[in-house]
Amino acid sequence: MRIVVGVTGATGAVLAVRTLRALTNLGVETHLICSRWAETTLKLETDLSLADLYSLASVVHRVDNLAASIASGSYRTDGMVVVPCSMKTLAAIRMGLSDNLIVRAADVTLKERRQLVLVVREAPLHELHLENMHALARAGAVIFPPVLGFYHRPRTLDDVIDHVVGRILDQFGLSMPVPRWGEPAPQGGASNESTPL
Numbered sequence: 001m002r003i004v005v006g007v008t009g010a011t012g013a014v015l016a017v018r019t020l021r022a023l024t025n026l027g028v029e030t031h032l033i034c035s036r037w038a039e040t041t042l043k044l045e046t047d048l049s050l051a052d053l054y055s056l057a058s059v060v061h062r063v064d065n066l067a068a069s070i071a072s073g074s075y076r077t078d079g080m081v082v083v084p085c086s087m088k089t090l091a092a093i094r095m096g097l098s099d100n101l102i103v104r105a106a107d108v109t110l111k112e113r114r115q116l117v118l119v120v121r122e123a124p125l126h127e128l129h130l131e132n133m134h135a136l137a138r139a140g141a142v143i144f145p146p147v148l149g150f151y152h153r154p155r156t157l158d159d160v161i162d163h164v165v166g167r168i169l170d171q172f173g174l175s176m177p178v179p180r181w182g183e184p185a186p187q188g189g190a191s192n193e194s195t196p197l
């Protein structure tokens, strides 16, 4: 399986790290693109360097390389996740403003009718944010705000993050051992549990 992972400058760099780790643990080929502001949030919010993040991906693409393989629909992928997805990138995808590789790859994913998951992060939301999400949902994207769940009785922030990441992976038919309503608790916890940031 091959999945494109776009990382933008919304808060929540940890979500990108955990999603990449989980995809790698599942043997998925990942194509990573980081925006300039994703680099900043990674530095501000974690102890990881950009090189650390890159080391989690199978292939790394520069955000300004519009000649990359994933800029073309003829290059086959199983979809794309933008995690976290800023309101700026959301708006650019909505408008088809493909002037960087994250937006272009998302545009390609939509036009090829592949799975596009947008882990949108902003609060509160104004009407234009909501309009952009609505338009993209109608165009086939999955709008996936990383909202907290409590029905699985999380004890740590790790539990909350793993639950969000597990539900993101569900959108691609990939399964990681997270608590699920109506199912026995996974043995040994989620695969990312206790992984240091």
Ligand SMILES: Cc1cc2nc3c(=O)[nH]c(=O)nc-3n(C[C@H](O)[C@H](O)[C@H](O)COP(=O)(O)O)c2cc1C
Pocket: 007, 008, 009, 010, 011, 035, 036, 037, 038, 040, 041, 044, 085, 086, 087, 088, 089, 121, 122, 123
């Ligand atoms: C620490 C930090 C946190 C931010 N959090 C958000 C956020 O949660 N959502 C958002 O839409 N923008 C957020 N921004 C602003 C974006 O980084 C900014 O709009 C940027 O232009 C996004 O560009 P990109 O989508 O190309 O990464 C944040 C910026 C910083 C420095």
